[in-house]
Amino acid sequence: MVTRLKLPGVIAQSLIERDHRVISPSYPRGYPFVMDHGKGCEVWDVDGNRFLDFAAGIAVNSTGHSHPKVVKAIQEQAEKFLHISSDFYHEGWIRLGESLNDIAPFNEPAVSFMTNSGTESVEAAIKLARYVTGRTQFIGFLGDFTDERWGL
Structure with a gap:
């Protein structure tokens, strides 16, 4: 059986309203989902609803949430320095x-x-391409993740 939820829930709505008062809208959020926790390929919102995570934390959680090997590696590193x-x-x-x-x-x-970000990586790639080719103009794609950061 498929259950259709009306989102956001009560707790999520309250947090979203607080967010709107204190956080810049520079990062667009397309979904009224407020994360509470995740395990493997599942995530739970602050209202207790469970979902499959098809976004994988925007590509950084390819092993799923709270993978035991990743958690262990983070704990070991945190004991040294963060x-x-x-x-x-x-x-x-x-x-x-x-x-x-x-x-x-x-x-x-x-x-x-x-690098420490996708934007830094793109900037470095452009600098390298300019150095190697001597060209100064490049094609970009509107609507991609990077143009949100560059204001294109």
């Missing part, structure tokens, strides 16, 4: 670079460029 500036070296970053370079689809030695 964040360090890219101004300093750390072994995890080096290991990631080595792993990425090992799977690069070409024979020449590879070098990885780490």
Whole structure:
């Protein structure tokens, strides 16, 4: 049996109204869903409704929510440190670079460029393309995730 819910629920509606009063509307939200918790491929809203998560946390939770191996790795890392500036070296970053370079689809030695956001990655790709090709104009797509950040 399929149950159709009227969203948002009472608790979610209250939180959405609070959000509208204090959070910039620069990130459009297309759904009145207020997350409470997730496990695997399921998520629960603050009103106790359970859903299948077809968005996977916008591509960052490909192993599902609260995957035991991911939780363990986060706990182990949190016992050491949570964040360090890219101004300093750390072994995890080096290991990631080595792993990425090992799977690069070409024979020449590879070098990885780490970023902390999709926008930084796109900006770096444009800078590299300008350097390599000498071109200054590129095609972009309106309606993609990046144009929301660049104001295109």
